[in-house]
Amino acid sequence: MSEVAQQSESERDERVEEALQAFYERLQEEGLKSTKQRDVIVERFFWLDKHISADELLEDVREHLPRIGYATVYRTLKLLVDLGFAVPKDFGDGQTRYDPIHNQDPQHDHLICVDCRKIIEFNDRQLNERIQAIVAEMSYTVRRKKIELYAECTDESCPNKG
Amino acid sequence: MSEVAQQSESERDERVEEALQAFYERLQEEGLKSTKQRDVIVERFFWLDKHISADELLEDVREHLPRIGYATVYRTLKLLVDLGFAVPKDFGDGQTRYDPIHNQDPQHDHLICVDCRKIIEFNDRQLNERIQAIVAEMSYTVRRKKIELYAECTDESCPNKG
DNA sequence: ATGAATGCAAAGCGTTTGCATCTGG
DNA sequence: CCAGATGCAAACGCTTTGCATTCAT
Numbered sequence: 001m002s003e004v005a006q007q008s009e010s011e012r013d014e015r016v017e018e019a020l021q022a023f024y025e026r027l028q029e030e031g032l033k034s035t036k037q038r039d040v041i042v043e044r045f046f047w048l049d050k051h052i053s054a055d056e057l058l059e060d061v062r063e064h065l066p067r068i069g070y071a072t073v074y075r076t077l078k079l080l081v082d083l084g085f086a087v088p089k090d091f092g093d094g095q096t097r098y099d100p101i102h103n104q105d106p107q108h109d110h111l112i113c114v115d116c117r118k119i120i121e122f123n124d125r126q127l128n129e130r131i132q133a134i135v136a137e138m139s140y141t142v143r144r145k146k147i148e149l150y151a152e153c154t155d156e157s158c159p160n161k162g
Numbered sequence: 163m164s165e166v167a168q169q170s171e172s173e174r175d176e177r178v179e180e181a182l183q184a185f186y187e188r189l190q191e192e193g194l195k196s197t198k199q200r201d202v203i204v205e206r207f208f209w210l211d212k213h214i215s216a217d218e219l220l221e222d223v224r225e226h227l228p229r230i231g232y233a234t235v236y237r238t239l240k241l242l243v244d245l246g247f248a249v250p251k252d253f254g255d256g257q258t259r260y261d262p263i264h265n266q267d268p269q270h271d272h273l274i275c276v277d278c279r280k281i282i283e284f285n286d287r288q289l290n291e292r293i294q295a296i297v298a299e300m301s302y303t304v305r306r307k308k309i310e311l312y313a314e315c316t317d318e319s320c321p322n323k324g
Numbered sequence: 325a326t327g328a329a330t331g332c333a334a335a336g337c338g339t340t341t342g343c344a345t346c347t348g349g
Numbered sequence: 350c351c352a353g354a355t356g357c358a359a360a361c362g363c364t365t366t367g368c369a370t371t372c373a374t
Contacts, residue, residue, distance in 0.1 A: 035373070036372095054363080054364080068330085069330070070331095092252065095364090111297060111302060139316050140273060141313055141315075142313045143312045143313055147310075149297055152302060195349070195353055199355070200355095256337075
């Protein structure tokens with residue numbers, strides 16, 4: 001089934017809350033600290049919940065903490081990746097984007113509109129099964145996958161409305 | 163059917179010859195020139211026939227043309243991409259790799275061994291069909307796809323023999 | 325107090341570009 | 350000849366790092 005996730009505001013709040021809690025638990029486990037900057041960056045990261053670049057996140061966070069440096073954003077993103085809360089992705093536009101991992105959809109794939117650059121997430125059972133089979137046939141076990149379908153829209157609903 | 167391409171020396175020669183001829187045809191069409199450097203870079207690129215980085219290609223070409231600059235390699239790779247003879251790929255190791263397009267297998271996918279970093283090409287009909295279906299269902303048409311399966315070997319034949 | 329986090333600026337790295345020079349058609 | 354190609358070095362954009370200062374625990 002290919003479908004894009006839908007979320008209400010309260011679901012979003014809840015998800016952010018859960019993610020933050022899990023994050024702070026891991027922080028403590030590692031003996032790392034909670035700081036104003038870190039808190040804001042991580043919260044905005046989970047809240048925005050999209051394939052965000054360091055740049056975009058910095059810009060967003062600057063609204064709350066004007067004096068924050070980009071090094072802090074990069075370091076926090078690295079931390080999120082190291083602790084397993086984000087996955088770095090490259091969509092070929094020159095900068096790394098970071099994908100938050102919400103537990104419910106651990107490894108979705110992407111369709112990227114070549115017209116408006118919109119990124120649509122999907123998850124397809126049959127596709128995943130076929131992949132498992134292909135890899136098993138070659139005597140491998142999948143660790144992670146990266147599937148990006150660059151496509152153009154066939155009807156009016158999309159182009160250049162991103 | 164998932165399978166890795168096998169090629170004899172003569173097949174390789176033939177393939178390189180074909181590719182070079184097509185390339186020089188396109189060059190002329192565009193009113194561009196054939197030069198010593200360009201010739202060597204392109205020939206080595208087709209000959210080596212792998213996901214090569216600008217760096218690796220430069221190193222190889224330097225054996226034939228010691229005074230070549232990296233700008234020339236980058237420019238030639240860009241030319242190859244623009245003329246449709248190569249596709250840039252990012253496997254997350256910090257540098258762009260260039261995949262030569264041989265006519266016979268225009269859009270294969272990749273399995274990357276997480277142990278030895280070996281890159282195995284494959285092409286699976288069922289997978290492609292499912293992808294077509296997924297994208298069509300979302301009212302899109304596939305332009306190109308990027309599928310990378312990061313996996314670890316399940317038997318003795320692979321690890322760290324890359 | 326003490327190890328960690330921040331901010332700033334500088335450095336890194338792969339890639340691109342400006343420009344004077346060379347070269348192929 | 351002259352547009353196009355080269356080589357060099359400088360510029361680039363994104364990311365990382367060194368270091369002195371500040372902060373959380």
